[in-house]
Amino acid sequence: MLAISGVLNVTMGLILVVLFHLDVSGVAAATVIANIVSSMILLYRLTHMDAVIRVDLHELGVDLLTLRQILRIGLPAGVQSAVFAVANIIIQAAINSLGTVVMATSSVAFNIEIIACYVLNSFGQACATFTGQNYGARQIRRCRRVLGVCILEDFIATAATIAVVLFFGRGLLALFDATPEVISVGYTGLVMVFSAYTFSMLYEVMSGYLRGFGISLVPALLTVVGVVGVRITWIGRVFPLHRTFEAIMIVYPISLAATAMFIGVALLRYRPSKRFAAKPFTASSRTD
Known part of the structure; x- marks a missing residue:
């Protein structure tokens, strides 16, 4: 997931800065997008793994x-x-x-x-x-x-x-x-x-x-x-x-x-x- 996030961050940064000329805001947006995507993939994996470490969102509590x-x-x-x-x-x-x-x-x-x-x-x-x-x-x-x-x-x-x-x-x-x-x-x-x-x-x-x-x-x-x-x-x-x-x-x-x-x-x-x-x-x- 870290590798995917890193590659996506660099790729989106180049696209937003070079093609859309967003400068610093483009770099920031690329980082946010990469983090959201990797987090969603990790969450999906956690909720669909075997019973030993599987996360059930309905049972989350403090x-x-x-x-x-x-x-x-x-x-x-x-x-x-x-x-x-x-x-x-x-x-x-x-x-x-x-x-x-x-x-x-x-x-x-x-x-x-x-x-x-x-x-x-x-x-x-x-x-x-x-x-x-x-x-x-x-x-x-x-x-x-x-x-x-x-x-x-x-x-x-x-x-x-x-x-x-x-x-x-x-x-x-x-x-x-x-x-x-x-x-x-x-x-x-x-x-x-x-x-x-x-x-x-x-x-x-x-x-x-x-x-x-x-x-x-x-x-x-x-x-x-x-x-x-x-x-x-x-x-x-x-x-x-x-x-x-x-x-x-x-x-x-x-x-x-x-x-x-x-x-x-x-x-x-x-x-x-x-x-x-x-x-x-x-x-x-x-x-x-």
Whole structure:
């Protein structure tokens, strides 16, 4: 469904922009259409599959206890993701102050960075899912294995993705803007951001591991401190003294290293695999 949505998005975008000259509104309309089509196909599949996972629309309802558990884990996880957007707005404001070339470079580089970012984040999500499943099945030893496997696989997949992106980086940047200055500055930005991905990988997987045990608020709060706190402080105190693109981008590895360290300390502090190993599993066990 994602593949269909992606192809439809690009195709409709070209049709609406090139043939109907709708510009930005055409791109937006193509995205909405692609999402609607893929959602409808998914809904059809869910309502027509076998009895094990089939969705009956007539039986949909809200269980308040389940809703409370979902919100307890989901809201902090959502805040944890949202703080990156807040921090990036602050960084983007600093980048914009350096002029149009740097601003264009940042926009172009972001479209390439996101490729590796999606690969990296997927293992953190997988870690939360498999940890939660094994915790629910009282297979605590497997939870520890999930953490190790996800870190190893995430490192390999992310490293491979970064290597490919950096190898073709200048060519990819040229697809968006062939200006030599934009390509040079953009490639420098890619290298600096990717240097932070080792810390980001550890942070995402460890956070997912804690969320799998229902510990969601702690990593969210530590992310606010490590990401938003460090970046605001850096942009407010250090950047005014060194107004360069490199001075801005170095905050990525610094902030993510701090966040990974905070999450690592929390993991050692909570030791959820031992904390919950001797406890019987109940709904109240999944708490911060």
